[in-house]
Amino acid sequence: MSNEAPTALILGGTGRTGSLLAGRLARAGMATRTASRRGADVRFDWDVPATHPDALAGVDRLYLVTPVLRVSYADQVARFLDVAETAGVRHVTLLSTHNADRAPRGIDLAAVEADLAARQALTHTVLRPAWVMQNFTDDHLPVIDGVITAPSGGHTEAFVDADDIAAVAARTLLDPGAHAGARYTLTGPQALTFRAVADIIATATGRPVRYNDVDQNAWIDGALAAGVPADYAVMLRWLTGEVIAGNGSKPTDDIERVTGRPPTTFHEFAQRNAQAWTPASAPASAPAWTPAFGANSPFFRIIKEGLGDLVDGADYFDLLAEDVVFEYVISVPGYPRRVEGRQHIVNLYSGYGDYMQLHSADNLRVHRDPRTSVVVLEYEVHGTSVQTGRPYDNRFVSVVTVKDRKVAHWRDYLDPVAVFDASGWPQGPR
Numbered sequence: 555m556s557n558e559a560p561t562a563l564i565l566g567g568t569g570r571t572g573s574l575l576a577g578r579l580a581r582a583g584m585a586t587r588t589a590s591r592r593g594a595d596v597r598f599d600w601d602v603p604a605t606h607p608d609a610l611a612g613v614d615r616l617y618l619v620t621p622v623l624r625v626s627y628a629d630q631v632a633r634f635l636d637v638a639e640t641a642g643v644r645h646v647t648l649l650s651t652h653n654a655d656r657a658p659r660g661i662d663l664a665a666v667e668a669d670l671a672a673r674q675a676l677t678h679t680v681l682r683p684a685w686v687m688q689n690f691t692d693d694h695l696p697v698i699d700g701v702i703t704a705p706s707g708g709h710t711e712a713f714v715d716a717d718d719i720a721a722v723a724a725r726t727l728l729d730p731g732a733h734a735g736a737r738y739t740l741t742g743p744q745a746l747t748f749r750a751v752a753d754i755i756a757t758a759t760g761r762p763v764r765y766n767d768v769d770q771n772a773w774i775d776g777a778l779a780a781g782v783p784a785d786y787a788v789m790l791r792w793l794t795g796e797v798i799a800g801n802g803s804k805p806t807d808d809i810e811r812v813t814g815r816p817p818t819t820f821h822e823f824a825q826r827n828a829q830a831w832t833p834a835s836a837p838a839s840a841p842a843w844t845p846a847f848g849a850n851s852p853f854f855r856i857i858k859e860g861l862g863d864l865v866d867g868a869d870y871f872d873l874l875a876e877d878v879v880f881e882y883v884i885s886v887p888g889y890p891r892r893v894e895g896r897q898h899i900v901n902l903y904s905g906y907g908d909y910m911q912l913h914s915a916d917n918l919r920v921h922r923d924p925r926t927s928v929v930v931l932e933y934e935v936h937g938t939s940v941q942t943g944r945p946y947d948n949r950f951v952s953v954v955t956v957k958d959r960k961v962a963h964w965r966d967y968l969d970p971v972a973v974f975d976a977s978g979w980p981q982g983p984r
């Protein structure tokens with residue numbers, strides 16, 4: 555490693571694991587640079603090699619997320635790793651997948667693992683996660699009208715929380731020497747049937763959820779019809795085939811060995827994310843968020859003032875694109891790190907007025923970059939904690955990307971200490 559402060563480049567930096575990893579490394583004090591095609595610190599596109607050198611400048615550690623929704627990329631990744639070596643990268647943590655070494659021919663994960671193992675100029679760590687729990691809160695395995703549809707043959711998978719993957723990745727990037735050459739199989743603490751998952755989500759949400767064990771071919775056809783690239787079918791067939799054959803992942807203790815704490819249970823994950831499964835039924839009249847986020851709220855007014863004529867909307871939620879992505883980089887325990895979709899944001903904030911009443915917002919500073927449509931807003935809000943009656947004064951940095959006159963991406967930083975001072979401090983470590 556060089557004598558410069560370590561800097562990590564996080565590919566897939568706006569994705570599920572990358573965004574969580576960025577938050578963890580930032581909290582640990584490491585310089586990080588998130589990379590993706592949109593909304594990250596630096597623009598990086600696997601298909602545009604000209605974006606690679608700038609992303610790698612000054613970087614010595616790399617979180618490698620291979621091209622998503624593809625299976626043939628070994629040569630592309632090898633060329634990128636050559637550039638990375640030249641740029642000074644000395645450690646790579648690869649996001650691979652469970653049983654990558656047993657992947658059928660034509661799926662390049664094993665080839666990328668072998669490529670890394672053969673390189674002398676850098677050390678590497680391989681993460682092989684099970685299916686992530688977040689598949690059930692995003693569009694991979696969504697709960698639609700109270701039904702989860704996926705093929706499993708009634709067998710199990712040891713679903714893992716993406717935040718636990720990020721926690722392990724963070725350890726490897728903070729201390730590469732301690733994890734050089736390691737291959738970690740990252741799982742949740744229990745192998746669960748999909749029916750058990752449905753039951754856990756039903757308990758967390760208080761709504762019935764059913765599991766439909768659909769035919770594998772029908773499910774893959776449905777995924778392709780929904781826009782998944784045709785050559786990715788081999789990956790879907792392999793992943794689901796492993797579960798159907800009873801070869802789904804089984805719990806390991808790798809997460810606990812690396813992080814010192816047991817992995818998140820599905821029950822904990824479901825409790826934390828219950829709002830993600832709340833049906834998108836718009837309230838008929840005054841919604842619960844109106845006082846905090848409606849046209850007359852201090853929060854809406856300061857955000858609208860900051861974004862000016864770049865956006866349209868009559869209240870805060872109107873400013874958001876349907877597919878907006880929020881990342882809560884610095885936040886409070888128990889808060890989601892990433893939320894996708896306007897309706898999920900509405901759901902997330904629906905009870906805001908029950909615990910915080912805002913009466914003003916001020917000290918707005920606006921930094922606009924017209925070339926990238928990114929607006930950085932610094933501002934303060936003032937109010938009262940409903941539970942304690944104590945004053946609430948917080949400072950925010952919100953990094954907002956605007957597209958087609960709507961907010962497409964929002965990265966948020968707040969002072970957790972200010973929240974605790976108002977609402978009470980959490981008990982014990984997280």
Ligand SMILES: NC(=O)c1ccc[n+]([C@@H]2O[C@H](COP(=O)([O-])OP(=O)(O)OC[C@H]3O[C@@H](n4cnc5c(N)ncnc54)[C@H](OP(=O)(O)O)[C@@H]3O)[C@@H](O)[C@H]2O)c1
Binds near residue numbers: 601651
């Ligand atoms: N789902 C599971 O259960 C599971 C389990 C084990 C392993 N995995 C592996 O996890 C990986 C995905 O990681 P994740 O879940 O953390 O990410 P993710 O949520 O799938 O997000 C993908 C990230 O990659 C970026 N990206 C997409 N296309 C790109 C391109 N052409 N060039 C540069 N960046 C691009 C995206 O941002 P932009 O769109 O802005 O570029 C985004 O940041 C996959 O390789 C998958 O095999 C998934």
